[in-house]
Amino acid sequence: MKRALHLLLALTMTAALAACSSGNNGGGTGSGNNTASSSPTASETTGEATKATPKKVELKVFMSFPRFKDQFENYFAQFKEKELAEKNIDVSIQLEMPNADQAKQILQSRLSSGDAPDLYTLHANDIPTYFDAGYVADLTGQPFVGKLYEAVTETVKYDGKVAALPLESLSWGYLYNKKIFADNGLTPPQTLDEMKAAAEKLQSAGVKPFLLAFQESWIPQLMMALSLGGTVSSAHPDWIEKMNAGEASYADVRSVFDSIDLIMANGTDKPFETGNEAGSAEFASGGAAMWVQGPWNAETILKVNPSMEFGVAPLPVSNNPEDTMINLATSTSLALSPKSANKEVALDLLNYILDDKDSSALFEELKFNPIATVHTYEVFPWVNEASEYVSKGKAYLDLKLPNGVTDETAKLLQSYYAKDVTQDDIIASLDKVWRTSVSSN
Structure with missing residues (x-):
């Protein structure tokens, strides 16, 4: 009788535990078809419940x-x-x-x-x-x-x-080596002429102004992202709307090539042999003073040189310092x-x-920026530096371009450096891709 009673109690406890387990979904995502089976078995030798498979x-x-x-x-x-x-x-x-x-x-x-x-x-x-x-x-x-x-x-x-x-979530521009800038008495240029003068000073000191890493096409595309973003946001605020309506062209913002040409003319050698990993190592080792690359590469750079101090600055797009703004993006x-x-x-x-x-x-x-109230970690110096531009109103929201335009830009800028295409070729190709994308939506 006692043995039967003990067995009955064991089975009752097992059933109760199974009911509690199947009713606890947690997390607010609902039970659906993904909750665990609620049919555990009882041990005949000990009378203890075993967990469901x-x-x-x-x-x-x-x-x-x-x-x-x-x-x-x-x-x-x-x-x-x-x-x-x-x-x-x-x-x-x-x-x-x-x-x-x-x-x-x-x-x-x-x-x-x-x-x-x-x-x-x-x-x-x-x-x-x-x-x-x-x-x-x-x-x-x-x-x-x-x-x-x-x-x-x-x-x-x-x-x-x-x-x-x-x-x-980013506030980004180009990266610069703070030690190289300090050693050469430089601060981040705020106009194109200031950037040209900085490049000349660095070249005279035997320092390559810009790191070029074109093996992966998404990296040179960043030059257009910054130059176009600054140009459109400062001088052509309705350009995207007009492009979508078929009333504008990349020819209207041809000045974007001014900063791109300056970077390409003052860059490191053999860019097509350098990808992101090698570029990060070269930049971390002082191979160039600046790199048009985002702070998302911080982890890769600091892995090579944990003590490196780099900053984030906006890319000049004209000789008006008010046009030099940081990019805000997710x-x-x-x-x-x-x-x-x-x-x-x-x-x-x-x-x-x-x-x-x-x-x-x-x-x-x-090394991402905090994006939520649950993030309590201390931000990095380059985040604070970029945020100073934002606090001064010198920032713009990342441009939203039609599907396919960024990919086409990436390929074209590789060809532009190799002198296989001209500015007019790029303008015609990007206008066509934009029109095709808009008309297909």
Whole structure:
């Protein structure tokens, strides 16, 4: 009788534990089809309940910055432990991190063929195109949204909806070596003539003014991003609107080549043999005074030279110092595919990116700017330097260009350096790509 009673009590406790486990979804993402099985078994020998077999879920995550592979693999390992402990879900993550030059093309091919990753990175400027194509899920009600700074939230909104989780919120311009500048009595130039004079002084001192790393086309494209952004925002504020209406041309902003030509004429040798990794090492070692590259490369640079002091300054686009402004942007953001087969777990991972407890350490390690109220780490000197321009009103929002224009610019600037195309060729090609993109929407 006592044995029967003990067995009955053991089974009752097992059932109660199973009921509690199946009802605790945590995280506000809903239970859906991804909750663990609620049918544990009882041990016949000890009478103690054993835990239910974890539900196995695989997530496919596509990210466009392979330089941060180790950091994200470590962070995802933390998520997997958390998901197993809290929801009894055994998550495996298939992380794909192609080269930045190839990432966009690979992603578009995957999305159009129906082989969409569960989560993927994209530039915030591309959100409208991807959202209209049905590739981006609405994330408006997710827990991470309430943690974002308001200004950052606006950069990932489309049609009133939050369409992605921002990762890199940036104030950026070109990078400069503070020691080389100090040794040569230089401060960041505020006009084109000042930049020309600085380049001449550096050349006379045997220092290469600009690092050129053209092996990967996305890097020289940054020259156009800054020169066009400063030119349009200061002198042609309605240019994008007119371009979309077919009433303008890149010929109207031909002056963007003034700063591009200056950089190319005062750069390091053999740029097509230098990619991002080699360029970061060369810059960190004092191979050039300036590099048109963003502070997102800080981790790569400081890995080579942890004691290096570099600054961030706006690129001059004219001889009016008021036109010299810093670029404000959310570049990389993380989106959810509406076709994800494991949407609940994917949302858990997405929200974990801004976890109250763990995300500060991740963002600090990546050397990204704080983007949310839960980020409590101390910002870096170059962030403060760029922010000073913002506080003085010397900043502009990153331009939103039609799909395909940036990629075409990247290829053309490589050819421009090699003298295979002229300014007129670039203007004609970019005008055509712009018109094609607008007409196809």
